[in-house]
Amino acid sequence: MKKPVLALEFEPDEYLCTWHVSDREGAVRHLHGSIEVAPMRPPRGVIYGQIPVASTTRGGETSFRFPQRQQATLVQATLANGGEVLLLDADIAWMMSHGRITGSAALLRRRNSNLPWETHDESELRDEVPSYPTFDRVRLQIESLDALLGFAPIDSTRFPTARADGERTWSAVARSDPPPRWVSGGDALEAFYRGSASISDVYSFAVRHSPLVMATPASPLSLRCLVDDWVEPMRAIASIATGRSESVTYLAVEGIGADAEESSRWQVFGHGISQNPFESNVEAVTNARTALACVADDVDLLNLVHKWQDLAAEHHPLIETYAAMLHANDQHPRSRFLLLVQSLEGMHGHETSTDFEAETAKHVQTRSEVLDAIKGEINQGHYKFIKKNLSRRPYRSLASALKATVQSLPVDRTDDLAAAVLVRRLVEEATEGASTFAAVARLRNLLAHGERGFDPSEVDEVVRVLEEVVRAHALRLLGCPDIVLKRVLEP
Structure with a gap:
């Protein structure tokens, strides 16, 4: 079996280690144990030895209560094979004979030499890592990253044809253009392929590649900030572009004041x-x-990430609502429908807020004038009723918001909504005839208030159209050109 192009430095497994744990007096204890690192879940481990538990003395008697808890922003460990571990946001539950430790993330790296007979100064190991470590850059791989990047690592290939001299040649010509690198505001983002070729195998010939992105922020950041500001935005962009939840397949950070050598890279x-x-x-x-496809479409991926950061910081309703459902693949169509409608309604309200404020001011003035005009013309009871029930804000309908958001895109999907079985039925049920968008608005009200239920497959038919509309708006907000939006919207 061939070694993967992007081989993991540490495979998911349980590793024997020595934990370097501070006791309640601040002294460091070096305790044996293990750490388990697994896909898609936080790390956990066990600790054995002279564990730092606290006792209570009353009336000359000493007692212990278990479990005892201890928290630390960072706990270090040394693997039995010489590797290093940084466990972030550690929580330790001390039992009578051992401790159980968990963390938000584990960072593992190998030292320059991991020969089992070599020893390392444990006190030096602790001193070189700050309590709140920051990192210079992050490299990651996301599912469908190669499709999102929009360029291939090989320009051309050659298959052998019969020649008079009998020589047959297989060849692959590498991409001649340099890897894309986007720079803005001190931040940099670089996309490239890690390659491998089976040049020493006389029985087969292959050239393989694995895509990666490396982000270098203007200043070092904590792992949490790197994930929130860089990893999750790129994952969200990939998921919106493909219309499916894309997972992070590989993540590593580099730094703590070190250079970019392999020895400074921590696998997360x-x-x-x-x-x-x-x-x-x-x-x-x-x-x-x-x-x-960023390179093919001449779209700056770093600008998309920056725009996502800005929209998230301002709590933009479409980004905030849609991002929450991007990776929930098992959601019921009812839930997805309600969230999609909420995303579009919130986006429309956000984008028209200035006009609505002006309209509201005019409405308030007119309301006051109307009330003054009728105050002496009707009895006091009727006047109080009108004043109480006459809205202080102008009327805004969900139907008009849906119409505006659907029809403002490069491809109008109104006909597709109108063709949905459930929408047609609700239009037919309306006593005075209803528009497509009024029917969708009524469907939202019926589902949100629990008044009626519908076949999930029929709701899902509406969801599929609305999700493409929301995806297109999300890409529009990020700054993508119309050609990208049309690919989402055109059947």
Whole structure:
């Protein structure tokens, strides 16, 4: 079996280690144990030895209560094979004979030499890592990253044909253009392929590649900030572009003031990381059906990430609501429908807020004038009733918001909504005739208030159209050109 192009430095497994734990007096204890790192979940481990538990003395008697808990922003460990571990946001539950430790993430790296007979100064190991470590850069791989990047590592290939001299040659010509690198505001983002060739195998010939992205922020950041500001935005962009939840397959950070050598690279284990890097092939890229191919479409991926950061910081309703459902693949169509409608309604309200404020001011003035005009013309009871029930804000309908958001895109999907079985039925039920968008608005009200239920498959038919509309708006907000939006919207 060939070694993967992007091989994991540490495979998901349980590793024997020595934990370096501070006791309640601040002294460091070096205790034996193990750490388990697994795909898609936070790390956990066990600790044995002279554990630092607290006692209570009353009336000359000493007693212990278990479990005892201890928290630390960072706990270090040394693997039995010489590797190093940084466990972030550690929580330790001390029992009578051992401790159980968990963390938000585990960072593992090998030292320059991991020979089992070599020893390392444990006190030096602790001193070189700050309590809140920051990192210079992050490199990651996301499912369908190659499709999203929009360029291949090989320009051309050659298959042998019969020649008079009998010589037959297989060849692959590498991409001649330099890897894309986007720079803005001190941040940099670089996309490239890690390659491998079986040049020493006289029985087969293959060239394989695995895509990666490396982000270098303007200043070092904590792992949490790197994930929130860089990893999750890129994962969200990939998921919106393909219309399916894309997972992080590989994640590593570099730094703590070190250079970019392999020895300074920490492999990250934690929730949402599958530890399953992939190799690119044309079939997978085609099946991804991405609406966005950055290099081919001349789209700056760093600008998309920056725009996502800005929208998230301002709590933009579409980004905030849709991002929450991006990776929930098992949601019921009812839930997805309600969230999609909420996303579109919130986006429309956000984008028209200035006009609505002006309209509201005019409405308030007119309301006051009307009330003054009728105050002496009707009895006091009727006047109080009108004043109480006459809205202080102008009327805004969900139907008009849906119409505006659907019809403002490069491809109008109104006909597809109108063709949905459930929408047609609700239009027919209306006593005075209803528009397509009024029917969708009524469907939202019926589902949100629990007044009626519908066949999930019929709701899902509406969801599929609305989700493409929301995806297109999300890409529009990020700054993608119309050609990208059309790929999402055109059947």
